[in-house]
Amino acid sequence: xxxxxxxxxLAGVSTATVTRALRDEASVTAATKAKVRAAALxxxxxxxxxxxxLSRGRSNLLGLFVPDITNPFYAQVAQGLEDRAAEARYxxxxxxxxxxxxxxxxxxxxxxxGTLAGLAATxxxxxxxxxxxxxxxxxxxxxxxxxxxxxKAPLVRxxxxxxxxxxxxxxxxMGHTRIAMISGPRDFDTACQRLSGFRLAYxxxxxxxxxELIRHGHLGEAGGYKAMNELLELDPRPTAVFCFNNLxxxxxxxxxREARLRIPTDISILAFDxxxxxxxxxxxxxxxxxxxxxxxxxAADLLLRxxxxxxxxxxVVLPATMIMRESLAPPSTR
Amino acid sequence: xxxxxxxxxLAGVSTATVTRALRDEASVTAATKAKVRAAALxxxxxxxxxxxxLSRGRSNLLGLFVPDITNPFYAQVAQGLEDRAAEARYxxxxxxxxxxxxxxxxxxxxxxxGTLAGLAATxxxxxxxxxxxxxxxxxxxxxxxxxxxxxKAPLVRxxxxxxxxxxxxxxxxMGHTRIAMISGPRDFDTACQRLSGFRLAYxxxxxxxxxELIRHGHLGEAGGYKAMNELLELDPRPTAVFCFNNLxxxxxxxxxREARLRIPTDISILAFDxxxxxxxxxxxxxxxxxxxxxxxxxAADLLLRxxxxxxxxxxVVLPATMIMRESLAPPSTR
DNA sequence: TTGTACGCGTTATCAA
DNA sequence: TTGATAACGCGTACAA
Numbered sequence: 006x007x008x009x010x011x012x013x014x015l016a017g018v019s020t021a022t023v024t025r026a027l028r029d030e031a032s033v034t035a036a037t038k039a040k041v042r043a044a045a046l047x048x049x050x051x052x053x054x055x056x057x058x059l060s061r062g063r064s065n066l067l068g069l070f071v072p073d074i075t076n077p078f079y080a081q082v083a084q085g086l087e088d089r090a091a092e093a094r095y096x097x098x099x100x101x102x103x104x105x106x107x108x109x110x111x112x113x114x115x116x117x118x119g120t121l122a123g124l125a126a127t128x129x130x131x132x133x134x135x136x137x138x139x140x141x142x143x144x145x146x147x148x149x150x151x152x153x154x155x156x157k158a159p160l161v162r163x164x165x166x167x168x169x170x171x172x173x174x175x176x177x178x179m180g181h182t183r184i185a186m187i188s189g190p191r192d193f194d195t196a197c198q199r200l201s202g203f204r205l206a207y208x209x210x211x212x213x214x215x216x217e218l219i220r221h222g223h224l225g226e227a228g229g230y231k232a233m234n235e236l237l238e239l240d241p242r243p244t245a246v247f248c249f250n251n252l253x254x255x256x257x258x259x260x261x262r263e264a265r266l267r268i269p270t271d272i273s274i275l276a277f278d279x280x281x282x283x284x285x286x287x288x289x290x291x292x293x294x295x296x297x298x299x300x301x302x303x304a305a306d307l308l309l310r311x312x313x314x315x316x317x318x319x320x321v322v323l324p325a326t327m328i329m330r331e332s333l334a335p336p337s338t339r
Numbered sequence: 340x341x342x343x344x345x346x347x348x349l350a351g352v353s354t355a356t357v358t359r360a361l362r363d364e365a366s367v368t369a370a371t372k373a374k375v376r377a378a379a380l381x382x383x384x385x386x387x388x389x390x391x392x393l394s395r396g397r398s399n400l401l402g403l404f405v406p407d408i409t410n411p412f413y414a415q416v417a418q419g420l421e422d423r424a425a426e427a428r429y430x431x432x433x434x435x436x437x438x439x440x441x442x443x444x445x446x447x448x449x450x451x452x453g454t455l456a457g458l459a460a461t462x463x464x465x466x467x468x469x470x471x472x473x474x475x476x477x478x479x480x481x482x483x484x485x486x487x488x489x490x491k492a493p494l495v496r497x498x499x500x501x502x503x504x505x506x507x508x509x510x511x512x513m514g515h516t517r518i519a520m521i522s523g524p525r526d527f528d529t530a531c532q533r534l535s536g537f538r539l540a541y542x543x544x545x546x547x548x549x550x551e552l553i554r555h556g557h558l559g560e561a562g563g564y565k566a567m568n569e570l571l572e573l574d575p576r577p578t579a580v581f582c583f584n585n586l587x588x589x590x591x592x593x594x595x596r597e598a599r600l601r602i603p604t605d606i607s608i609l610a611f612d613x614x615x616x617x618x619x620x621x622x623x624x625x626x627x628x629x630x631x632x633x634x635x636x637x638a639a640d641l642l643l644r645x646x647x648x649x650x651x652x653x654x655v656v657l658p659a660t661m662i663m664r665e666s667l668a669p670p671s672t673r
Numbered sequence: 674t675t676g677t678a679c680g681c682g683t684t685a686t687c688a689a
Numbered sequence: 690t691t692g693a694t695a696a697c698g699c700g701t702a703c704a705a
Contacts, residue, residue: 008681008682008683009682009683009684010682018691018692019691019692019693020682020683020684020692020693021684021685021686021691021692021693021694022690022691022692024683024684024685025690025691032690032691033690033691034690034691037690037691051451051452051453052452052682052683052684053393053452053453053681053682053683054392054398054452054453054454055389055392055393055398055453055681055682055683056393056681056682056683056684056697057452057682057683057684058388058389058392058393058683058697059387059389059390059392059393059681059682059683059684059697059698059699060682060683060684060685060696060697061683061684061685061697062684062697064388064389065454066400066432066454073418074408074414074417074418074421075411075414075415075418077409077411077414080408080409080411080414081409083408083433083435084407084408084409084435084437087408087433087434087435091446094449096432096434096449096450096454097432097433097434098400098430098431098432098433099417099421099431099432099433100421100430100431101417101418101421103418112425115428115430116430117385118385118386118387118388118391119385119387119388119389120388120399120400120430141383143340226615255615255616255619258619259618259619262619280616281560281589282589282614282616282617282619282620283616284593284596285589285592285593285596285616285620285621286616286619286620286621287619287620287621287622288621342697342698342699343698343699344698352675352676353675353676353677354676354677354698354699354700355675355676355677355678355699355700355701356674356675356676357699358699358700358701359674359675359700366674366675367674367675368674368675371674371675386698386699387697387698387699389697389698389699390681390697390698390699390700391698391699391700392699393680393681393682393683393697393698393699393700394680394681394698394699394700394701395681395699395700396681674705675704675705676703676704676705677702677703677704677705678701678702678703678704679700679701679702679703680699680700680701680702681697681698681699681700682697683696683697684695684696684697685694685695685696685697686693686694686695686696687692687693687694687695688691688692688693688694689690689691689692689693
C-alpha cells in the first residue's frame with residue numbers, strides 16, 4: 006500500500022503538496038498537479054480514511070439511527086439521507102435497534118468515539134439514561150419524525166396533527182360516528198400529535214369520544230394485531246379504525262382477516278404511512294403518506310449545514326398527504 | 340474532549356496502562372484498572388475511533404452494498420448483517436445504489452480508502468471496470484445473493500435452481516401448460532439459475548417452452564409492469580406467471596389489476612421473495628421465500644471469520660421455501 | 674506489572 | 690507556490 010510519502014517522492018514534491026494537489030486546490034500549479042496525479046495513479050494511492058479522520062478531527066460518516074430498517078418508511082428515510090450525504094461525499098452508517106431501547110442505548114454509546122461526524126435519529130427509548138446518551142452525542146444531531154423529551158436539536162417531521170385531523174374529519178363526513186384509533190406509545194410525540202388531531206376531528210364533529218376507542222402503546226405488526234382484536238371485541242364495534250403507522254396497519258389487517266370481517270363493509274381502515282403494496286391489498290388501503298425519502302434528504306441537509314458551521318437551524322416540516330383508496334366507505338346501515 | 344493523556348494523568352499511570360486497563364487485559368492489576376476506569380468515567384473519556392483505526396490499520400466498520408435498501412429483501416439482509424456485526428462490535432455502512440451501475444462503481448471506489456474493514460455486496464454492475472473495482476477492494480469481500488462474473492469470493496445464496504424447479508413443477512401438476520417467466524438481466528447468475536430451474540421443470544413435464552414466454556432483463560416494479568403487459572398481449576395468454584423477484588411481482592400485479600384480470604381465475608402468479616403484505620393482497624400471493632435475514636447474518640459471519648484470519652471459506656447455501664397461497668390454482672378450463 | 678517512546682498516514686501551520 | 694514539520698490519539702515493542 007503506497008503512502009503519501011511514496012507519491013511525494015515519485016512526483017518529486019513534498020507530502021503537503023501531494024495533499025493540496027489531489028484536493029485540487031487553487032494554490033497548486035497545473036503542472037505540479039499533473040505530476041502528482043500521475044504518481045498517485047501509478048502507485049494506486051488512495052489517502053487513508055483513518056489518517057484523514059484523525060488529522061482533521063472528523064470523519065466523513067453520517068449516522069442514522071432507526072427503530073427498524075426493515076420498515077419501508079425508515080428504509081426510504083435511509084435512502085434519502087444517503088443520497089443527500091453522497092452529494093457531499095459523506096457515507097452513512099445505519100444502526101437499526103429492532104425497537105429495543107436497550108440495544109438502542111448501547112448502540113448510541115458505542116458511537117461516542119467519533120466514528121460519526123453527525124447523527125440523524127429516530128429513537129424509541131424514552132428513559133433518562135437514554136436521552137442523556139443522545140444529548141452526549143459528539144457532533145451535530147438531527148431528529149427525524151419525532152423528538153424525545155428534553156432533546157434539543159432540529160427535527161424533520163410532517164404536520165401530524167393537521168393531516169390527521171383532516172383525514173378523520175373526512176370519515177365523519179362519510180357518516181362514521183364510532184371511529185377508533187390504534188395509537189403508539191404515549192410518550193411518542195408523533196402519537197400525541199396524531200391523537201390530538203384525532204380528538205380535534207371528534208370535537209369538530211361534536212361527537213363524544215369514549216376512551217375505549219383509543220388503544221395506546223401499540224407498535225409493530227404484533228401491536229396492531231393485538232389492538233385490533235381488542236377493538237373487534239367492543240360492542241358496538243367501531244365502524245372505522247385509524248392505525249398509528251404502517252406496520253400497525255399490517256397487523257390490524259391480519260386480525261380483521263382472521264375475524265373474517267370485510268373491509269370496508271364491516272369496518273373502514275385508514276393507515277398512517279403508505280406502503281407500495283397497499284394499492285393491491287384486498288381492498289386497497291387508504292393511507293396518509295409521509296414523504297419519507299424527502300425527510301431523509303432534509304435530515305442529511307440539516308446535518309451537513311451544521312457541519313459547515315451553521316447554527317440555530319429550525320425544524321423542517323414537510324407535507325403529508327391523504328391517499329384515498331377503497332378501505333374507506335360510509336358505514337353500513339344495519 | 341478528554342484524551343488518553345488526561346486519563347493517564349488523573350489516574351497517575353502511563354497512557355499505555357490506560358489502554359491496557361480499559362481493554363481489560365490480564366496483565367493489569369485490579370486496583371490499577373479501577374483507578375483508570377474511575378478516571379476515564381470522570382473525564383467522559385472514549386478512545387477515538389479514528390486513532391484506533393489508524394493505529395491498528397483496520398476500522399470496525401463493515402460495508403454492505405445493495406441495489407436498493409428500500410427493497411425489503413435487502414433491508415432484511417442489512418438487519419441480519421448488522422445484528423451479527425454488532426456481536427463482534429462492528430458497525431455497518433450501508434450503500435444503496437438505486438440499481439445504478441454508475442453510482443455503484445463510484446461508491447465502490449470511494450471506499451478504497453480503508454473506511455471499511457470488509458465488504459458484503461450484492462451488485463448490479465457487470466462491466467469490466469466495475470468488477471475490477473470490486474476485486475480491488477481492501478480487506479475481505481463476501482458476495483450476497485449473486486456472484487458477478489470473474490469475482491472470486493465466498494457467496495451467500497439460496498438454491499435458486501432447485502427451489503424454482505420444484506415450484507414450477509407444482510404448477511404443471513396443477514394442470515398449467517403455458518407458464519411464463521418474467522426474468523431478470525441475463526448476466527445475473529440468479530436469473531440464470533432460476534431460469535434454469537424453470538426450464539428443467541418444463542423438460543420434466545415434457546412440454547416445449549416457446550421463447551415468447553420468457554421475458555428477460557426486467558428489474559423493479561417498472562420492469563415487472565412492462566413485462567406483464569407484454570405477456571398479457573400474447574395469444575393465447577399464459578395461464579401462470581413466475582416473477583423473478585418481489586418488486587417485479589408488485590409491478591406485474593399492478594399490470595394485471597389494470598387489465599382487470601382476476602388472479603388466479605384468469606392467471607396464476609408465483610413470486611420469488613416473500614413480502615409481509617403478500618398474505619393480504621387480493622388474492623394472497625404465493626412466493627418462494629428466501630431467508631434474507633439469515634443471509635445477512637451469514638455474510639457478516641463470513642466477513643468476521645476472514646478478519647480473524649480464516650482463509651479458503653466456501654459458499655454458504657441456505658434453503659428457500661415455497662409458500663402456497665391463493666394466487667396459484669389450476670387453469671380455468673374454457 | 675508498568676512506563677517510555679515510536680509509528681501509524683494525514684492535514685495544517687508557518688516559513689521560505 | 691512549495692516545503693519542513695508538528696500535531697492528531699492510540700497501540701505496542703521494548704525496557705525497566
